[in-house]
Amino acid sequence: MTKAKTASLYRMVMDKHVCPYGLKSKYLLERAGYVVDDRWLTTREATDAFKAEHGVQTTPQTFIDSTRIGGNDDLRRHLGKPVRDPDAVTYRPVIAIFAMAALMALAGSWATTGALLTLRSGEWFIAISMCILAIQKLQDVESFATMFLGYDLLARRWLPYAYIYPFAEGLAGVLMLARALDWLSIPVALLIGGIGAVSVFYAVYVQKRQIKCACVGGNTRVPLGFVSLTENLMMVAMALWMLFAPMGAMQ
Incomplete structure (x- = not known):
């Protein structure tokens, strides 16, 4: 034996x-x-x-x-098992956020229209993503602001913007989700998304810097780059869509 x-x-x-x-x-x-x-x-x-x-x-x-x-x-x-490196860069937090936002948007669309892929589900995906990303930042605004100051162009010139940003993103996301007060949510999303996109593009693709992104909070190992740029461009795209698309087109 x-x-x-x-x-x-x-x-x-x-x-x-x-x-x-x-x-x-x-x-x-x-x-x-x-x-x-x-x-x-x-x-x-x-x-x-x-x-x-x-x-x-x-x-x-x-x-x-x-x-x-x-x-x-x-x-x-x-035992031959992998060991997590606490300093390793990872996209896992962003993947988890976007995946859950997509599933929530699809679930909401199914519950309200009986269909999964609708214009409404696309709008909800972006709005829910903004809300979840805001939650990540709001858990520790101080840490977020510290990391954000490392690359955001407006925050470097006016420091309070680093502390305002998470609240502005959350507000815009909630209003867009409800399609309420478009006169407020659209300019807010255009402002923070536009400045964010320019800041990320300049830091990553012009200065060629390798730094961490504050997009999912100040204590993560997500690298600043394509994902961060996508987050900001989604906000801009959402704002432009709401600005020019009639309400009936969202049904």
Whole structure:
């Protein structure tokens, strides 16, 4: 008979805290076919003593065949699993936002007209995208403003604009979604979208700078570039469409 693979896992399990990485390590080991000797560190004193004994600074810690593998990231590497690089650039936040906005727009169109692909769903997609992107920025306006000042041309000349922008984008998105107060939403979208498009184009394609985009908030790793330019051009296109398309065309 084949001997079962075994691993010892030391993780924090206390009344008020269960280490999430310990749970992740346990799941990884079990999925890999290991029988887990799950050893709980139930007090801060026990945890500190374990760290001192093995010369480590963090838990959980996994041991296989009496050899210390390490923490959750080390275990992932040992098992051939990818390890997330916190500094790596990624388009995942933008993809998630646009995908959900598209699905919400299609759902709204289906609920109101019985059809998925309509002019209304296209309008809703842009408006909902603006609202979600505004939410991302409004979670931490200070961080957004700091990153935004790195490339926006108007914000560099008039700093308050960096703090106004998230609210303006959210306001325009909500009004466009409702098709209310077009006299306000259209110029706002034209202003912030136009300035944003010029700023991104200048920073990326003229100055050739490689910087992070504030479009999904100030703490993301989305690179400034085509996606950021697209966001601003969508706002401009939406404003122009609403300016020249009659209301009946939106049905």
